[in-house]
Structures are given as C-alpha cells and as structure tokens.
Amino acid sequence: MTRSRRTAAGTHSPLGQRVVDALRKALFSGSYKPGERLVEDRLASEMGVSRVPVREALRVLAAEGLIDIAPRRGATVTALSxxxxxxxxxxxxxxxxxxxxxxxxxxxxxxxxxxxxxxxxxxxxxxxxxxxxxxxxxxxxxxxxxxxxxxxxxxxxxxxxxxxxxxxxxxxxxxxxxxxxxxxxxxxxxxxxxxxxxxxxxxxxxxxxxxxxxxxxxxxxxx
Incomplete structure (x- = not known):
C-alpha cells in the first residue's frame, strides 16, 4: 500500500490532508526530535485549525511509523531503540x-x-x-x-x-x-x-x- 493510499484512507478532508503534509514535512526536516511530544492543542494553534484535523493527521502519521500514540501520553515522535x-x-x-x-x-x-x-x-x-x-x-x-x-x-x-x-x-x-x-x-x-x-x-x-x-x-x- 502506498503512502498516498494510506493518507487518503486516514483523512476525511482536504484540510486534514494539508495538516498531514505540513506535519510530515516538519518531521522530515528535523523540526521535531525523536521522543518529542506533539500536543494537539499547540499544533492546532500553530496551524490555525481545530483539533479535529490535527487528530486525523496524527493517526495517519502513526500508521506511517513516524509517530507513536499512547493512552494518556498522547503523540510523540517515534524513537527507535x-x-x-x-x-x-x-x-x-x-x-x-x-x-x-x-x-x-x-x-x-x-x-x-x-x-x-x-x-x-x-x-x-x-x-x-x-x-x-x-x-x-x-x-x-x-x-x-x-x-x-x-x-x-x-x-x-x-x-x-x-x-x-x-x-x-x-x-x-x-x-x-x-x-x-x-x-x-x-x-x-x-x-x-x-x-x-x-x-x-x-x-x-x-x-x-x-x-x-x-x-x-x-x-x-x-x-
């Protein structure tokens, strides 16, 4: 399954897709470090969107292996052993x-x-x-x-x-x-x-x- 297909399946709006693209670009450029928390409220504020497309985007990025999502801890940039x-x-x-x-x-x-x-x-x-x-x-x-x-x-x-x-x-x-x-x-x-x-x-x-x-x-x- 290609990345575009995963993304299409994981987001439900053009806005969600734009948030996915922006976060993926930030991760690829090294703007976020391994283990760093990605807080929904802060990301939504920085991007000028609600938490809904941010939450959608984080699920897509987790499916790609770029971030981890854990109960009570939220999303963090994947940190490999x-x-x-x-x-x-x-x-x-x-x-x-x-x-x-x-x-x-x-x-x-x-x-x-x-x-x-x-x-x-x-x-x-x-x-x-x-x-x-x-x-x-x-x-x-x-x-x-x-x-x-x-x-x-x-x-x-x-x-x-x-x-x-x-x-x-x-x-x-x-x-x-x-x-x-x-x-x-x-x-x-x-x-x-x-x-x-x-x-x-x-x-x-x-x-x-x-x-x-x-x-x-x-x-x-x-x-």
Missing part, C-alpha cells in the same frame, strides 16, 4: 546499494539531469548553511535515486524504511552535511558513469556511515 535502528539500517543499506546498481545499469540523460539538479540545489543550500532545506533535499535526492533504479517495488520498500528513520537521519544530516553531500556526489558520478559495482558500494557505504552515527547517538554499539 539502537537494536531497531541497526536492523532497519542494515536492510536499508542493502536495498539502497541494490537500487544504486540498478540506477547505474538503467541510467539515462533524464536521470543524470534530475540527480545533478538535486546536487546543485544541495550545493547552494550548503553555501547558505540552510539545514532545513538540506534535509528536504536529502529526502528528494533519495527519492530521485530510488526512481532512477526503475524498480517500483524496491523504491516503495526503501521509502518505507526511510520513513521509519527520518527523524534520526534528519538530525544526523545536519551534523554531517558536508560528508553527506560529498557521498551523494560520488554516488551520482558512479551512476552516470554506469559503474554498477561502484554505485552499489558507495550507496551501501553512505547508509552505513550515517547509520553508525545514528546508532551511536541513540546510545548503542554500531555492530
């Missing part, structure tokens, strides 16, 4: 590597243009030290690369895995922005060159490098 993070990162690294190999095999001028466009925007955001834009562009880079692989099933699985760890990787992307975008550029070069083995290696290493720091930040061993 070090073991859960390790397990997710191991799978994601393998799949991202496979996808990069496929992207190198199936690359086209359109693929090259799309990837280079995101890199250029990332470079400008780096120069401005615009952390929020960099997080948004990081998600876009991985979406473009996923589409470049040409395997819709693989792309959807990877998006689900990225969603599970988005708040952690958003925070880490700010701390290692230079390394992240240097790794992105190297992956793009390998894809455009059609070097399948190198593209796979670099994409796998990219996730492993960031993942090790995520796990260390959570407080677990990077094994």
């Amino acid at each position: 070090s073991v859960a993070a390790r397990d997710t990162i191991e799978v994601r690294a393998t799949l991202e590597g496979l996808n990069a190999r496929l992207a190198a095999r199936r690359h086209s001028p359109a693929t090259a243009a799309a990837l280079e466009s995101v890199l250029a925007m990332g470079g400008r955001a780096m120069a401005k030290r615009d952390a929020r834009t960099l997080n948004t562009l990081n998600a876009r880079f991985h979406d473009v690369l996923a589409n470049a692989g040409g395997n819709a099933v693989l792309a959807e699985i990877m998006r689900t895995l990225r969603t599970r760890t988005t708040s952690f990787f958003a925070e880490m992307s700010r701390k290692r922005a230079k390394e992240t975008w240097e790794e992105h550029a190297a992956i793009v070069r390998a894809v455009i060159d059609g070097d399948e083995a190198l593209a796979e290696l670099l994409a796998t290493r990219h996730v492993v490098n960031a993942g090790a720091q995520v796990i260390a930040a959570i407080g677990g061993p990077a094994q």
Whole structure:
C-alpha cells in the first residue's frame, strides 16, 4: 500500500490532508526530535485549525511509523531503540546499494539531469548553511535515486524504511552535511558513469556511515 493510499484512507478532508503534509514535512526536516511530544492543542494553534484535523493527521502519521500514540501520553515522535535502528539500517543499506546498481545499469540523460539538479540545489543550500532545506533535499535526492533504479517495488520498500528513520537521519544530516553531500556526489558520478559495482558500494557505504552515527547517538554499539 502506498503512502498516498494510506493518507487518503486516514483523512476525511482536504484540510486534514494539508495538516498531514505540513506535519510530515516538519518531521522530515528535523523540526521535531525523536521522543518529542506533539500536543494537539499547540499544533492546532500553530496551524490555525481545530483539533479535529490535527487528530486525523496524527493517526495517519502513526500508521506511517513516524509517530507513536499512547493512552494518556498522547503523540510523540517515534524513537527507535539502537537494536531497531541497526536492523532497519542494515536492510536499508542493502536495498539502497541494490537500487544504486540498478540506477547505474538503467541510467539515462533524464536521470543524470534530475540527480545533478538535486546536487546543485544541495550545493547552494550548503553555501547558505540552510539545514532545513538540506534535509528536504536529502529526502528528494533519495527519492530521485530510488526512481532512477526503475524498480517500483524496491523504491516503495526503501521509502518505507526511510520513513521509519527520518527523524534520526534528519538530525544526523545536519551534523554531517558536508560528508553527506560529498557521498551523494560520488554516488551520482558512479551512476552516470554506469559503474554498477561502484554505485552499489558507495550507496551501501553512505547508509552505513550515517547509520553508525545514528546508532551511536541513540546510545548503542554500531555492530
């Protein structure tokens, strides 16, 4: 089931959809930290809406794994354990590597243009030290690369895995922005060159490098 289908099933109004989109964007950009409470009244006030569409949006985001909802505690940004993070990162690294190999095999001028466009925007955001834009562009880079692989099933699985760890990787992307975008550029070069083995290696290493720091930040061993 795709994210758009889940969202359509979970919201009942265009207003609810707009609140979902706004909260998802805030989570992807790192505006909310893992474990942070999301208070309905405060969110409704900030967005100028009633609590009803906020409550709908929180249910949708919980179904996507971005937040947890517990009785009496309410909604909080999902906080992974070090073991859960390790397990997710191991799978994601393998799949991202496979996808990069496929992207190198199936690359086209359109693929090259799309990837280079995101890199250029990332470079400008780096120069401005615009952390929020960099997080948004990081998600876009991985979406473009996923589409470049040409395997819709693989792309959807990877998006689900990225969603599970988005708040952690958003925070880490700010701390290692230079390394992240240097790794992105190297992956793009390998894809455009059609070097399948190198593209796979670099994409796998990219996730492993960031993942090790995520796990260390959570407080677990990077094994």
